[in-house]
Amino acid sequence: MRLSRRAVMMGGAAFLGAPALAGFATRRALAADASLDAGRLSHEIVAGKPTADMMSFAADGPPPVLRMTQHQPYTIDVTNRLDEVTTVHWHGLRIANEMDGVPYLTQAPIEGGETCRYRYTAPDAGTFWYHPHCNTLEQMARGMTGVLIVEEAEDPGFDRDIPLNIRDFRLGENGTFLSLYTPRNAARGGTTGTVATVDWRREPVHDLPAGSLVRLRLAVTDTARIATYDIDGGEADGAEARLIALDANPLAGALPSKGFVLAPGQRADVALRVPDREGAVVTLSRRRFGEAAPLARFRAVGASAGRDLAELQPLPPNPVAEPDLDKAEVLDFLFGWTPGGDGPLPSICGTLGYTFWSINRKPWRGDVPDPAAPLAEMRLGRSYILRMKNETPNSHPIHLHGHTFKLLRSNQRKLPPWWTDTVLMQPQEVLEVALVADNPGDWAFHCHVIEHQKTGFSGYLRVNA
Incomplete structure (x- = not known):
């Protein structure tokens, strides 16, 4: 039986200090492949003027580059040495939902002094990155963004x-x-x-x-x-x-x-x-x-x-399932202003104090133990077309966790049939992408201008097993 998100996340202090989700626990006897220490530091970026209160996943400089190999299991221990909670999201990786690093949606925030272990096998090769998904603007703006590389099984031949x-x-x-x-x-x-x-x-x-x-x-x-x-x-x-x-x-x-x-x-x-x-x-x-x-x-x-x-050897395509466009169900999403009403909810993951943006007129009110209902539900293994309308005069990079989608068409430009996890929408654009919902769980769906995300431009899609 699957517990509700509320039942799991409202477990209180006992939950926050215990390995309630698979893979999230204190440090185990076996060493991890990599370790990240989230903390504050002083570092010189402006010549001769060290910047205090920077944040990183390393004690003495920028977050380390993580390297792993496609189809090989990998473990990362993340220790929180900050005076606030955090999580780590692995941007672009199609991994198990409980490893995705979204507070309350997939895991409890990592408290100060805790170590959590992320364990996954990357199905795709390529260039990815990692960052917090809790107190996101503050922590990213102060430095907590790092590059993650999944190397191909066969060397393409670079020096x-x-x-x-x-x-x-x-x-x-x-x-x-x-x-x-x-x-x-x-x-x-x-x-x-x-x-x-x-x-x-x-x-x-x-x-x-x-x-x-x-x-x-x-x-x-x-x-x-x-x-x-x-x-x-x-x-x-x-x-x-x-x-x-x-x-x-x-x-x-x-x-x-x-x-x-x-x-x-x-x-x-x-x-x-x-x-x-x-x-x-x-x-x-x-x-x-x-x-x-x-x-x-x-x-x-x-x-x-x-x-x-x-x-050089051509890079092999990643094993992404091709959607069946003839049988695909269309899901509509409207990206626009917040219609007014309630502001953000108090959250341990921070708030900017405003709700300017919304998806389908529903602003995300913050990372809280009882998330709002999903924007849409999809059935595992089915094909879908996401029809997205940007009614604003601004550009928005739209990111879907846990999936890779294919560009189909736009009302403003000719789109190449590229695969991606983050697409830049132009002002007033209507854009369609297609995917196979082949990764079960609740998957964050948001603009990656972080101020937009933190002021309502976020939600999630549910893929039912």
């Missing part, structure tokens, strides 16, 4: 593999945090940062063997920034760069590495041939409102290895 954790911080010239958000921006496009970083560094330079083949894994772990990215330079010296995967899913054909748009939650894999000439530089830059700014540089060193992009 180097470089993850790039791309995010802004809202810092003043003295290195102190500015207000992490403003209500005005939360009701619009979101509050963007002031200092651009890659791996918590400003314009880092990577020295790479000349003429070698490098896999760049871009992960946009920002809370609000939507922008256009370019990777260029060094063409006269033999440099080449091609997009080979988006949101962990390989592309059928490589695309140019200039002018691609990424929103919070999205990722891009780039195959780079490093220039032949020592000292030649390739630049990753970001454009916003027509102005480009460098984010990172890749500099050739040594004699050329003379490699060619044609030597």
Whole structure:
């Protein structure tokens, strides 16, 4: 018999301190494959001006890159050394619902001093990331976002593999945090940062063997920034760069590495041939409102290895079930303003104090022990088309936990048949995606501009076993 969410989550202090959900327990005798320690630290991002009260999953710097192999079991112990609760969500991974890291929907928040073990096997290879799903804006804005890599069973042939954790911080010239958000921006496009970083560094330079083949894994772990990215330079010296995967899913054909748009939650894999000439530089830059700014540089060193992009093995497609569009049921979702009425509920996972946004006119009122009803229910193994209408003048990256969906059509643009877990909707757009509901449980469904999520733009879909 399945207990109700209320019956489980209202178990009180006894529940919060005990391994009530499978896999969530205090540290066990067998060592985990990886450990994350959530805590506060001081770290220098603005030169000569250390920033206090940053947060990370490491004691001395940015969250570590986690690496695992497709189809192989993996365990991660997460110890909370903060003075507030947290959880960890593994963005883009199609794993068991109880490992998804959403407070009250899939697990109890991790209390200070507790260690919880996440255990899963990733069915898909590619670039993913991880972040808290409790006190989400505060913890992410202060630094708790990390890159997660699931490597293919067969090596595609790169010489180097470089993850790039791309995010802004809202810092003043003295290195102190500015207000992490403003209500005005939360009701619009979101509050963007002031200092651009890659791996918590400003314009880092990577020295790479000349003429070698490098896999760049871009992960946009920002809370609000939507922008256009370019990777260029060094063409006269033999440099080449091609997009080979988006949101962990390989592309059928490589695309140019200039002018691609990424929103919070999205990722891009780039195959780079490093220039032949020592000292030649390739630049990753970001454009916003027509102005480009460098984010990172890749500099050739040594004699050329003379490699060619044609030597790489194509990335194998992930094992995502193809939806049956002829039998698919259509589910409608309206993304818009909150119709008014009740504000957010008090929550141990924090609140911004407002409900500006809603899905189907129902604002998510916060992470509480008795969540609202699901936005929709799906039957396990059935195909569905999610028809999403954005009635707002803002863009929204829409993320569905636990599933990968296929882009179908839009009323504004021609969509490629790509697979993704996070799609950027344009203002006033009506967009359809398709999926097979093949992962049972309650799955969060929300905008990944975190201020939007925390002010009502969230809910969940239930897949009944």
